[in-house]
Amino acid sequence: MERYSGWADEGFGGVAEVFARNFEEFPELGAAVTVFAGGRKVVELWGGVADQGSGRAWERDTAVPVFSCAKGIVSVCAHLLAQEGRLDLDAPVSRYWSEFGRYGKEAITCRMVLGHRAGVPVLDRVLTFEEIADWAPVIRAIEGQTPLWEPGASYEYHGHVFGFLIGEVIRRITGHTPGAYFRQAVGDPLGLRAWIGLPTAELDGRARLVEAEGRPGMPGPEHLLTRIVTMNGALVFPGLDEPHGWNDPALLGMELPGAGATASASGLAGLYAAAVTGIEGHRRLLSPETVTDAVREISSGKGWLGFDMGARWGSGFLLDSPSFRPMLGERSFGNDGAGGQFAFGDDEFGVGFAYVANRMIGHGDARATRLVAAVRECLGG
Numbered sequence: 001m002e003r004y005s006g007w008a009d010e011g012f013g014g015v016a017e018v019f020a021r022n023f024e025e026f027p028e029l030g031a032a033v034t035v036f037a038g039g040r041k042v043v044e045l046w047g048g049v050a051d052q053g054s055g056r057a058w059e060r061d062t063a064v065p066v067f068s069c070a071k072g073i074v075s076v077c078a079h080l081l082a083q084e085g086r087l088d089l090d091a092p093v094s095r096y097w098s099e100f101g102r103y104g105k106e107a108i109t110c111r112m113v114l115g116h117r118a119g120v121p122v123l124d125r126v127l128t129f130e131e132i133a134d135w136a137p138v139i140r141a142i143e144g145q146t147p148l149w150e151p152g153a154s155y156e157y158h159g160h161v162f163g164f165l166i167g168e169v170i171r172r173i174t175g176h177t178p179g180a181y182f183r184q185a186v187g188d189p190l191g192l193r194a195w196i197g198l199p200t201a202e203l204d205g206r207a208r209l210v211e212a213e214g215r216p217g218m219p220g221p222e223h224l225l226t227r228i229v230t231m232n233g234a235l236v237f238p239g240l241d242e243p244h245g246w247n248d249p250a251l252l253g254m255e256l257p258g259a260g261a262t263a264s265a266s267g268l269a270g271l272y273a274a275a276v277t278g279i280e281g282h283r284r285l286l287s288p289e290t291v292t293d294a295v296r297e298i299s300s301g302k303g304w305l306g307f308d309m310g311a312r313w314g315s316g317f318l319l320d321s322p323s324f325r326p327m328l329g330e331r332s333f334g335n336d337g338a339g340g341q342f343a344f345g346d347d348e349f350g351v352g353f354a355y356v357a358n359r360m361i362g363h364g365d366a367r368a369t370r371l372v373a374a375v376r377e378c379l380g381g
Contacts, residue, residue, distance in 0.1 A: 154303065
């Protein structure tokens, strides 16, 4: 008996086969995958359990926390503003946010931040949950931070700071925080089920996260912003549930633009499809020239901490990284999430893809990779 619902167009049955095998071969709980090709939805599959406690089933539009897939949402917004001539990615951040340009940060550009090269991956100041939820204290802490390395000279993943830093630039330009700007400019017009700051009305229907057996605990936002914990792993992390865990309505409802998005598979796939082909009669969001700018490699190889994870980074997006996160090719761009979630677009193939799940196995686990490989095979790659 099949454990999933939905459909796959003729020629994309291989994706459905892999989706079913994921439930057989991994500790999958609930999951969904959506694929757009040429602006048209060709795969929409979902199955399993959204809430292990109640047994509530995963449904077509179920949304789930997708962690750093948020960076893709924020980065699409930044590139939209650049495309409109409102943001110069190679100008100093201080052009838009004057208080930022102090303590060695004067020459940091948005491009450096988007490529994880700004030297401010984490903060020295420890902020409380309430301060992070208030936005402004995080911004003040970023203003007072000294770079950990000469900006532009090296790179390291910028975790939470990425979203607040680019998000504040977006706020200075538009008057809206990044989550609000995304809904106004993209999410609401296209009807996308993706949010940075989950509306109260969506809380009851969301999927609840569960850690896979043996997986290290997921740090809360206070820890992901903090230099000591992020760099040294010094503290015990909270669980997923309240207070301040990733199932907590208080956390899901606030704007964490680096790692705090909640979305359905169709919402994330629809975003990337809208970016590269357009959907629902809307023209594509990002021009070919904008995509070319976004997929130019900015960072790869050994980072500041001395490790090479095999990731390649463009301006705000993870690029096709064969040994880390393979996609379709050199025009692919996206972001993954800490629980194995993954979404990307590719304008050469005209594809928008997203896989989401609530059983957290980890960055780079094989579930999404297998589905992407199936899409590639269905496209004749």
